[in-house]
Amino acid sequence: MFKKILVANRGEIAVRVIRACRELGITSAVVFSEADRKSLAVRLADEAYPIGAPPVKESYLVAEKIIEMAKKCGAEAIHPGYGLLSENSAFAQQVQQGGMVFIGPKAADIRILGDKVEARRLAKEAGIPIVPGVEFPSGRSEADALGEAEKLGFPLLIKAKAGGGGKGMRQIERKEDFPSALKLASSEARSYFGDGSVYLEKYLHRPRHIEIQVLADAHGNCIHLGERECSIQRRHQKLLEESPSVAVDASLRQKLGGAAAALAQKAGYLNAGTVEFLVDEKKNFYFLEVNTRLQVEHPVTEMVTGLDLVALQIKIAAGERLPFAQGDVKWNGWAIECRINAEDPAQNFFPSSGKIDVYREPAGPGVRVDSGVYQGWEVGLFYDSLLAKLICWGPDRAGALARMRRALEEFRLFGIATNIPFHKALVNHPRFFSGDFSTFFLEEEKGIMDGSEAGLEVALIGSVLYKELKRGESRLRQAAATLASQWKGEARRAALRQW
Amino acid sequence: MVKVYHLEFGGQSYEVGVEKAGSKTSVTVDGKKRFVDLARLNGSGAFSILLDGRSFDLEVKESEKGLLVFALGQQFDLIVEEERAYRARLASGGGKTAAREKEARAPMPGLIVKIEVAVGQVVEPGQGLLIMEAMKMENEIKAKGTGKVKEIKVAERQPVEQNQVLITFE
Known part of the structure; x- marks a missing residue:
């Protein structure tokens, strides 16, 4: 079993992995951005190492920094959590090349199964029904795309070929909306995933x-x-x-x-x-x-x-x-x-x-x-x-x-x-x-x-009572201040009386 | 003696009366009188409230507008005024929404999806100004007060930074 695992993630999932490590008697190390210095994961982990500025592109997505930290601290394996680098096959490869274990599938599987077209091909081969759909590489003509879309029928979905989590996904109800939606989906796919290829898919009713x-x-x-x-x-x-x-x-x-x-x-x-x-x-x-x-x-x-x-x-x-x-x-x-x-x-x-x-x-x-x-x-x-x-x-x-x-x-x-x-x-x-x-x-x-404003009445009453409380407190403070100055005056008078 | 407070939430006005008799405090909302007890839970704004014996937790924070109150998991941005302050504001011509819009800013980095107003247009509080997309969500930026659109400083499909001025008003 591993002696030390580096957690390349943040938030609740980093905490979840730290907990599993502790139960298995494994030392946990986390990496953190400047925004996460005081995070719960940093506080709960055995070790924590900074990897850069708050934006993910400067910290949690920089594979090189994370791998360097993992090597430096002597981690034998890296848990990627979900999101961030978890489905990045290049990262999985780099971890392996760095002499460590990526806690997840092999890099090649991430690449193949993460590709919607490849995954569908595999599913088909395994005899699993798939939603009718077609790949559409960037660069092919709009007329071609429209032809494919009409074959599938509307409504349909346009998805980024390399995407996930709803990014670059669009639902198109009518043929007229298709060309502009295709353009937007493709440009979104390019900016999010570096590949403008999209996937057209039949839209199922109430699945x-x-x-x-x-x-x-x-x-x-x-x-x-x-x-x-x-x-x-x-x-x-x-x-x-x-x-x-x-x-x-x-x-x-x-x-x-x-x-x-x-x-x-x-x-x-x-x-x-x-x-x-x-x-x-x-x-x-x-x-x-x-x-x-x-x-x-x-x-x-x-x-x-x-x-x-x-x-x-x-x-x-x-x-x-x-x-x-x-x-x-x-x-x-x-x-x-x-x-x-x-x-x-x-x-x-x-x-x-x-x-x-x-x-x-x-x-x-x-x-x-x-x-x-x-x-x-x-x-x-x-x-x-x-x-x-x-x-x-x-x-x-x-x-x-x-x-x-x-x-x-x-x-x-x-x-x-x-x-x-x-x-x-x-x-x-x-x-x-x-x-x-x-x-x-x-x-x-x-x-x-709708109609779930049950808290409003409590809020109205609470805020009025709060105002009353504040008023009472400030009156008390004033009274105390007055009292204090009266005592001071009395003391001064008493001191003068001695003479 | 009953003391009356005027409150505003979401464009609606409310009146709450408070009365203290000995150690007992009662409030009246919508003509309904109830006994209440407020207990501070810690140094911050956390309170426990008993409303005719029904128990609630709430938090009260001072905000720009008045008070920010969290109750039953919900958040309420309230304007709270005593009778005298309320009457003074009415007398000085300040209506329900005294605030005048000067500019609208981006609450976070994102992309302008749609602009819903034009230069010269007069907007009412709560009216949609533009639609912005951030973190995969679309959200309408609404006017906080009344105002006449002077300049629209962004275009559709333009990415914006947090706090960037989007629209200015005369």
Whole structure:
């Protein structure tokens, strides 16, 4: 096993990896930007090393600096977390060339599976249905593209070939909008990913986003850990995830899991990965893409399987065998995760920033918080808006939701705007509760937060009482000052009387 | 004796009465009287409030406008005035929104997606000025007060820095 691991990430995921290291008796080292000197990850890690200015391009994305730091501090392996350099095959390669282990898949797999076209080709070969679509290299004519688009039919999606996380993605309803959307998507793809090639894809009506967690070791063992439902999304950003999914029964789970494991096996995949599918109303499923890293929402899988995915990632990277077989995986109960983001619901969920003045996490039975913040922490605008993940487990979905409602009520995070009120409205929404939803849910339920200004009356009363308190305090101070000067005068008079 | 406070939130006006009798304090909102107790939790602005026995946590911060209050996970930017100050402002001709817009700035680095006003146009508080994209999100920059657009200093598809002046008003 490794003696020291360097964590090339920040925020809650850096904390998550540090925790796994500590439990395994491994020394953890983190790298940090100037903005993160006082971060929770830096405070919790055994060692911490600066790598540059706050913008990610000058710190967390500079592979050379990170590798140099890792070598200098004697780390044997690097955990990339998610985002940042986690799906960068060149980085994985450099880590290996530097004589260290990249905790994740092989560089070649990251490259092949991260390429949507290559990944689809592999899926097709493995016999997995795919959403009809076509690659469109930059440089081909607009007329050609329009021809391809008409063959697929509208609405359709334009995605960056090399993209992820919704960047450079566009939904086109009508033929007339296609040429300008293509131009924008291509230029966005070029500026974000350095490649203007795009991918045109048929747009499915009301699909669910369901993904399968896979694990593969270096000894040919490859298993799946069931599904995660991630249909609650805004602008392709996941907000709430759960495992299992109301839409997946044992037979569909077996089909999806089997397909995901087959694809991983075919690719000769190593370590943890996620195969994403779209599932339509008739339970047909289509391969979407592979995420060659740990997912943000991995805790819901951990809560229902009882496994520690980060510890398993580290063990697999160290060459150990998976300590169990597919038949040993048992699912117990239901888990739900709410992503607590620094986003202001009143400002169209625009990122918010500032100091966290009051912070108290919920606790008690079945509640887990994976957080990267603390009271007094300053939330800046340099990074992702994810502050913490609130995960609740219950024996069934209703039980998990009841806990989530309770835990959201308990969560105190004052000083900056967060999406906690949104989550409260969501977990109390009858349609969400019924399980009848798709990736279109938030589009269809735009008014989800209407009438949820229950806090206003408390705020009005509280602010008036605060004003009264302030007035009382200043009057008290004045009285004290007057009293003090009276005493001084008396003392002076007493001193004079002596003579 | 009941003391009346005038509050404003989101363009709406509210009135809250406070009355102290011995050790008991009561408030009246919308004609409904309730007993309250406020306890400071630490040196900062964190309080526990009991409202007819119902327990809430809240935070109160002084802000540019008045008070920034966090309650039930939500954030409220409130203007709070005592009766006398409120009447004085009304008498001096200051309406509901005394603030006059001078300029609109970018709240963070991003890209201007759409400009929704023209030079010479008079804007009302809350009216959309332009749409900006930052961190993959689109957000409308709204007028904070009334004003007449003097100059639009940015163009659509133009990237802007945090705090950059976008629009000036006469």
